[in-house]
Amino acid sequence: MTNFELIDDYLTGKLSEAEKAAFEQQLAADPTLKAEVDLQRQIVEGVRQARVAELKAMLNQVPVGGSASFTSWVGGLAAVAVVGVVTVWYLRGEVQTQPQDEIPAQVELVAPAPEVPDHSAPANPDMEEPQKEQAKVEPKTNVTEKPKAKEENPVVQPKLDVVDPSHELNSDNPTVEEAGEPTGTRTDRKPLEVKVITDGRYDNHYQFDQSVLVLYGNFEKTLYEIIEIQGDEQLSFLYHQNRYYKLNGNSNAIQKLIPITDPQLISKLRELRKK
Amino acid sequence: MAYRVFRIGAQINEQETFQRICAGDEKALELIYKKYYRMMTKLVITNSGTEDEARDIYQEALVIFWQKARSGNLVLTSKISTYIYSICQNLWRKELDRKKRLSHEEKDAAQSLDMDSPEREKIIAKCLEQLGETCRKVLMYYYFDEMSMQEIAEKLGFANTDTAKTKKYKCKQKLDELVKTQYSAQDFLD
Secondary structure, eight states, X not given: OOHHHHHHHHXXXXXXXXXXXXXXXXXXXXXXXXXXXXXXXHHHHHHHHHHHHHHHHHHHTSOOOOHHHHHHHHHHTTSHHHHHHHHHHHHTTOGGGOTTSSHHHHGGGOSSXXXXXXXXXOOOSOTTHHHHHXXXXXXXXXXXXXXXXXXXXXXBOOOEEEEOTHHHHHSSSOOHHHHTOTTOOOOSSOOOEEEEEOSSSSSSEEEEETTEEEEESSOSSSOEEEEEEESSSEEEEEEETTEEEEEOTTOOSOEXXXXXXXXXXXXXHHHHHHO | OEEEEXXXXXXXXXXXXXXXXXXXXXXXXXXXXXXXXXXXXXXXXXXXXXXXXXXXXXXXXXXXXXXXXXXXXXXXXXXXXXXXXXXXXXXHHHHHHHHHHHHHSOHHHXXXXXXXXXXXXXXXXXXXXXXXXXXXXXXXXXXXXXXXHHHHHHHHTOSSHHHHHHHHHHHHHHHHHHHHHHHHHHHHHO
C-alpha cells in the first residue's frame, strides 16, 4: 500500500483497528507525515463540503410553497381574477410554480405533525410532541400490511394535485360561491374519497360505494393516481403500475379493473398526468 | 375540459423512496424534500426561527439523511419523516444553543477559532471547480456519498471498476496539486 492510499483509507475509515493503531503510531513519530495527513483531511473535508453545497443548491431549485407567502396566496385565491391567472399557469403546464401543489395534502400520510387541509393548523406546542404521536401511530401501519387483519384498511386520503378550472371559466358566468372558497380546490364536488381493501377477497377490483371509490387489491404498496375529467360527462381513470384503467361510476357493483389498451386514450391520459 | 389528478401514495411507498435514496437517486431526495417541506420548516418557524433558518436546517438534515442512507449504515426503524424530523430537532436545538452562547460570550473570541476553515473550504471548492465535471463527481461520490468503485463506475458510465479507481486516483492527485499550489500562494501573501 502506498502512502497515498494508506492516508486515504485512514481518512475514510477503511483501515482495520490494528492498521489504524499502527498508522497512528507512525503519525505520532513523523511530523512530515502528520502534516500531510492534516492537509489531506482538509481536502477530503473540502470535497465533502462542496458536495453538501451542491446537494443544497439542488434542493433550492425544488419548488416548494413558502409557508409565509402561502397564507396570503390562499387568501388571494378568493378573488375570481386570481383564479384566472392560476388557470393560465396550469394550462401551460407550469404546475410547479404553484405553492399549493404537492405539499399540503400529502402531509396527512405523515404522523409527526398532522396538518389539516386548510393549512391553518395550530403551531406545535412543543418540539417533543410529534415524537410521542409517532409512537402511537406506528403499530397501525403494520396492521395494514397483514391481509385479513382487519376488514377495512385505513382510508388513504386522496391528494389534490392538479386542478384545472378552465371549464368553469369558459362558461359565461363564473359561479360566485367558488369565488369565496378558501381552499383553492375549485371543484364542485369534494375530492373523491378512496378506500383500499387488501383482504384478498378481490384482486384488482373496484367499486363506487356511494361517493367512495373502493379499490381492492395491492394498492397499498405502490403509488396510484386518480384522474378525473369533467367534460360533458364525468370520467374517472385510475393509474397504477404503468397501467391505466377506466372507472365506471354508473354502477355500484364490484367491477374488475381492465387495463385500457387504446393507445390514443393512454397517451392523452399520460399527457394529463404529466402536466 | 376540466380535469384533476390525484396522486395517492401509500405507506410502503416510503420504502421505495428510501431504497431509491440508498441507491443514490437524487430525484427521490427532491421528492422527500418537497413532500415534507412545510412540516419540517414549521418545526423551526414555530420555535423562534426564521424561514431562512428553517430551510437551512431542513436542507442540512436532508443532506445528513442522504449521506447516512447512501453509506448503507442506516436501517430505518421508523418512517423517513420521523427520522428527518428528529435530525431537524437536534440541529435546531444545537443552533439555538449556539446562538445563546454567542449572545453571552464575546463574539470575536468565539469566531476567531474557526476563522481559518471557511477560508480553506473556499480554496478547495475553487480547486474542485477547476477539475471538471467528471473528476468532481468521482471525488464527491467517493468521499461524501461513500459509493463503491462499482457504483461510481455505473453511475458515471465507466467501463469497469478499474477505470473508476484510476479516475479517482488521478483526480485526487490533481486536486492535491491544485490545493497545494493555492495554499503556498496564500502563505506567500501572509
